[in-house]
Amino acid sequence: MLTDPVLLPKLTPLLSRIDAEPGPDRASARWRWHMVQLAVLGVGIKPVFTERMSFTEGKRIEFTHEPPPGVTEWSGAEGYYALRDAEPGTDGAPATHLEISLTLHVDMPLSRLAAPVVTRTMRATMDVTGDRFGANLLKYLHARER
Numbered sequence: 001m002l003t004d005p006v007l008l009p010k011l012t013p014l015l016s017r018i019d020a021e022p023g024p025d026r027a028s029a030r031w032r033w034h035m036v037q038l039a040v041l042g043v044g045i046k047p048v049f050t051e052r053m054s055f056t057e058g059k060r061i062e063f064t065h066e067p068p069p070g071v072t073e074w075s076g077a078e079g080y081y082a083l084r085d086a087e088p089g090t091d092g093a094p095a096t097h098l099e100i101s102l103t104l105h106v107d108m109p110l111s112r113l114a115a116p117v118v119t120r121t122m123r124a125t126m127d128v129t130g131d132r133f134g135a136n137l138l139k140y141l142h143a144r145e146r
Contacts, residue, residue, distance in 0.1 A: 001140070002061055002081050003053075005031055011136040013129045014038070029053045030066065033077070040121055041114055047075035047106060059083055065105075075106040089146065098137075100130070 001007050005018035019032040035047040050073060052066040060083070065076030079102040086095035104126065110118060138145055 001137075003055055011133060011140060013132045013136075014125075023053075027055050029055075030068075031063075035075075038125070040108065040118055041110060043108060043110060045075075045106065045108060049073045049076045051077060074108075075104065077105075078103045086146075095146065102126070102130075 001011075005020040009015045009017050014036050015033065016036050017034045019034070021030045021032075023029045029052075030050060031053050032048065032050045037044050037046040039045075049065060050067045050071075051063040054062045054064075061081040063080070064078055065073070067073040067076075079100070082099040082101075084097050084099075086097040089095055104122070106122070108118065134145070
């Protein structure tokens with residue numbers, strides 16, 4: 001499900017859609033992420049950015065900012081999803097550990113003096129988004145967190 005560009009926006013708050021362009025093989029693709037409009041210090045932004053997605057089946061998804069040639073994007077992301085088997089639950093059901101690392105960057109038309117407030121606001125927004133993504137993922141899988 002983490003490799004499904006149609007399902008992922010349904011599970012991820014602030015993400016409105018993903019346009020996927022297949023890569024030369026099944027192990028990579030280029031995804032254009034479309035976020036909802038965000039307001040930071042009264043400035044509205046609607047980030048759209050392109051990521052090179054690299055897939056290692058059942059183990060890892062890496063993404064790196066890769067805009068199309070000649071295109072300037074004011075936001076982007078770097079990171080990965082890593083999956084590994086976890087100890088089965090008390091009911092003996094198989095379990096998976098999901099680790100997510102995500103770094104976002106956004107160039108905004110604000111003074112550098114606003115950077116501390118913008119950083120705090122974005123960090124809080126991403127924390128809530130991550131928590132809601134996790135809850136949505138567990139609900140979709142009919143699973144529970146351990």
